[in-house]
Amino acid sequence: MKTLTQRDQQHIWHPYTQMHTAAPAIPIVKGSGAYLFDENGKRYLDAISSWWVTLHGHAHPYIAEKVAAQLLQLEQVIFAGFTHPPAIELAEVLLALLPPAQKKVFYTDNGSTAVEVALKMCLQFWNNKGQDRKKVLALTNGYHGDTFGAMSVSGRSVWTKPFEGLLFEAVFIDPPTTANLPELKSFISHNAADTVCFIYEPLVQGSAGMLMYSPDCLDSLMHHCRKEGVLMIQDEVFTGFGRTGKNFASDHLKEFPDLMCFSKGLTGGTMPLGVTTCSQEIYDAFLSENQHKALYHGHSFTANPLACTAALASLELLLCAETQAHIERICQKHSGFLIKLQKHPRIRTVRQIGTILAMEWETGMETSYFNGFREKLYPYFLEKGILLRPLGNIIYLLPPYCMNNEDLDYIYVAILSALEEN
Numbered sequence: 001m002k003t004l005t006q007r008d009q010q011h012i013w014h015p016y017t018q019m020h021t022a023a024p025a026i027p028i029v030k031g032s033g034a035y036l037f038d039e040n041g042k043r044y045l046d047a048i049s050s051w052w053v054t055l056h057g058h059a060h061p062y063i064a065e066k067v068a069a070q071l072l073q074l075e076q077v078i079f080a081g082f083t084h085p086p087a088i089e090l091a092e093v094l095l096a097l098l099p100p101a102q103k104k105v106f107y108t109d110n111g112s113t114a115v116e117v118a119l120k121m122c123l124q125f126w127n128n129k130g131q132d133r134k135k136v137l138a139l140t141n142g143y144h145g146d147t148f149g150a151m152s153v154s155g156r157s158v159w160t161k162p163f164e165g166l167l168f169e170a171v172f173i174d175p176p177t178t179a180n181l182p183e184l185k186s187f188i189s190h191n192a193a194d195t196v197c198f199i200y201e202p203l204v205q206g207s208a209g210m211l212m213y214s215p216d217c218l219d220s221l222m223h224h225c226r227k228e229g230v231l232m233i234q235d236e237v238f239t240g241f242g243r244t245g246k247n248f249a250s251d252h253l254k255e256f257p258d259l260m261c262f263s264k265g266l267t268g269g270t271m272p273l274g275v276t277t278c279s280q281e282i283y284d285a286f287l288s289e290n291q292h293k294a295l296y297h298g299h300s301f302t303a304n305p306l307a308c309t310a311a312l313a314s315l316e317l318l319l320c321a322e323t324q325a326h327i328e329r330i331c332q333k334h335s336g337f338l339i340k341l342q343k344h345p346r347i348r349t350v351r352q353i354g355t356i357l358a359m360e361w362e363t364g365m366e367t368s369y370f371n372g373f374r375e376k377l378y379p380y381f382l383e384k385g386i387l388l389r390p391l392g393n394i395i396y397l398l399p400p401y402c403m404n405n406e407d408l409d410y411i412y413v414a415i416l417s418a419l420e421e422n
Contacts, residue, residue, distance in 0.1 A: 003027075004039055023379070031058025034403040036387065044387045047411055048398050051389075052206070052238055054269030056317050057402040063270050063313040070309040079107065079302040086308035093315055094275065097247055099256035102277040106295075107303035111237035111263035112145025114274035115199070117297055118233045118259045119149045121278060122197035125231065125285045128293045135191055137198040137230070140172045143207035144199065144235055153199050155208065158370075175205070176217035185224045192228040197258075199233040202249035203353060206238040209367065209394040210358030212351050215252040222255035231282075232257040237274075241265035241318055242401065245331050245354030258282055268314030273307035326401040330355045333405060334397065337412045346419045358396040359415075368392045376422050384414050 002010075004027035014025060028044075030037040034057055036044045046054065056063070070086065077084055091105040106121075108114050119136070126133040138144075138153040145151070151160050152167040160167065171191070173184055188195070202218060205211040225232050234257035239249040243265070246252060250260070259282060262275040286295050301307075317323055334357040341350040341359055348360040348367070363373045371392035381388045388395055388411075395415065399408065 004029075026382075033057040034400050034407060042385065044382070044385050045403070045407055045411060046387050046400060047381075047403075048387060048389050048396070049265075049400050050269060050387075051264075052243075052398055053264045053267075054400045055241055055265045055314060056268050056323070057400045058269070060268060060270075060317070062317060063268050063310050066313040067270065067306055067310050070306055074305045076301065076304055076306075080298060084303070084305050084308075086305045086312060087303040090308045090312050090315075093312060094262075095277065097315075098260060098277060099250050101256045101258070101279045102260060103280040104278050104283045106276045106278070106297075107308075108274035108276065109299050109301060110145075110272050110274045111235075111261065112147040112150045112274075113299065114237060114261040114263050114276045115144045115153070115233070115235060116147055116149045117274075117276040117295075118235075118261050118278075119153065119197070119199070120297055121259060121276070121282055121295065122231050122233065124293075124295065125282055126196060128285045128288070133194055133196045134169075135195045136168070136170045137188070137191075137195060138170045138172055139175050139200050139205065141175075141205055141208035141211060142172075142199075142201055143205065144201075145237075175200075175211070175213040176221040177213065178217060181217060181220055184221060188221075188224060188230060189228055192230055195230050197231040197233055198225055199235060201235050202239055203244060203252060204239055204249070204356060207391070209360070209369075209391050210351065210356055210396045212353055219253050219255045222253070222257070226255065231259070233259045233261065235261045237261050237263045241314075242323070242327050243354055243356055243398070245327060247318070266314070267307055267310040268317065270310035270314070271304075271307045272301075273304070273311055323401050327355060329405070330399060330401065330403070330408070333408050340412075340416070344416075344419055355401070356396065356398055358394055361393045361395065361419075363393045365393070367394065373422075377418060380418055380422060381414060386411055386414055 005024045008025050013019060027039045028036050029039050034046055036046050074084060095102055106117055108117055136153055141155045143154045153170045174180055176184055203212060203215060222232060236248055240262050259276060259278045267273050286293055331354055334352050338350050338352050341347050346362050348362045350359045360367055361373060363371060365371055369392045373393040374390040377390045
C-alpha cells in the first residue's frame with residue numbers, strides 16, 4: 001500500500017516548489033492550537049501560522065462549532081441578486097473596525113483577487129468619470145499576489161519574469177523615508193493627473209523579507225496623495241487582524257486610504273475568503289442608469305456563507321480581551337529576543353513590528369529569496385519540530401496568538417543554536 005508521501009508525489013504539484021529537487025512533502029494529519037502533527041505522530045510548532053493565516057491556532061473549536069452550525073443552515077447561495085445573514089453581519093462588524101471612510105464591502109476568494117478587484121475599481125472609477133488614466137504607482141519590492149493584475153503591481157523579479165510581456169506597466173517608487181519624501185512627493189505631484197491609484201503594503205513588505213518602514217513617513221506620503229487626488233489602495237492582506245500589534249496597520253496611521261484589501265487571517269485560517277472595502281465616493285461612481293458602468297466582477301463562491309461565518313467567529317476571538325493580551329505578550333517576548341539578536345555577530349539586521357520578528361543572517365552572500373542558506377535552515381528547524389520557512393537568509397517568526405511562552409522560548413533557543421551551528 002502506498003504511503004501518503006508516495007501518493008502525493010504521484011499526483012500533486014506544490015506551490016513555490018521546484019518539484020525536481022524538492023524533498024518529499026511532509027503529510028500533516030492533524031492540527032491543534034500552535035501544533036501540527038504528521039502521520040508518524042511527530043509534532044511541529046507552527047511558527048509562521050501556516051503562511052500567515054492561522055491567527056488563533058489550528059482546529060479552533062469555537063470557529064469549528066460556528067461553521068458546523070452554518071453548514072446545516074446554508075452552505076452556499078449565488079451572491080448576485082441574493083444575500084444572507086453571515087455576509088451582512090461580517091460587513092457590519094468589519095467596517096466598524098476600519099477607518100470611517102470605508103463604507104462598502106466587496107467579497108472575493110483570496111488576497112490576490114481582493115487586490116484585482118481594488119485595481120479594477122480604481123481603473124473603472126476614472127473610466128466612469130470619463131478620464132483615461134493609465135499609471136498605477138506601487139512600491140519597489142512589493143508583493144500583492146500571483147494573478148496577473150496583482151503581479152503587475154508587485155516588484156519585478158524572477159517570479160514575474162516569464163510573464164513580463166503580459167503584465168500591465170506600473171510605476172515603482174521606493175518606500176517612504178525621511179530622506180526621500182520630498183522627491184516622492186514631487187514625483188507624485190508631477191504624475192497625479194494621469195495616475196489611477198497608489199497601491200502599497202502598509203508598514204511591512206512581507207514577501208520582500210519583512211521590510212519595514214515608519215508610520216509617520218507613510219502618513220506624510222498618504223496626506224500628499226490625498227491632496228493631489230491620487231486614490232490609495234492599502235493592501236492589508238498580510239498586516240490585518242493583529243499582526244502589527246494593533247488590529248490593522250491603519251490603526252498606526254492618521255491618514256486613511258480609499259480602498260483596503262483583506263484575506264489571510266480574515267477567517268482565522270479556516271477557509272479562503274477575500275474582502276475589498278472602499279469609500280462611498282468609489283462606490284457612487286458606479287451608480288448609473290447606464291448598465292455599462294456597473295462593476296462586472298464576481299466569483300462562484302463570492303461571500304460563501306461558511307467562510308463569512310468563520311470570519312465572524314475569528315473576529316470575535318480577535319477582539320476578546322484574552323486574544324488582545326496574547327498579542328501584547330508575544331510583542332513583548334519578541335522585543336526581548338530582538339535585544340539578544342542585535343548583539344549577535346551572525347545577525348546582519350533584525351526588525352520587529354507587533355507579532356512579526358525578522359532577522360537577516362550574515363552569510364557572506366547577498367540577501368535574496370534564493371540565498372542557498374535557506375536549504376540549511378529549513379531542515380534544521382524541521383528536525384527540531386519547528387516550522388519556519390526562511391525567505392532566503394531571512395528567518396521570520398509569525399506565531400499564532402495562542403502560542404505560549406514556553407514554546408516561544410523553545411523557538412528562540414533553537415534560533416540561537418542555529419546561529420552557532422550553521
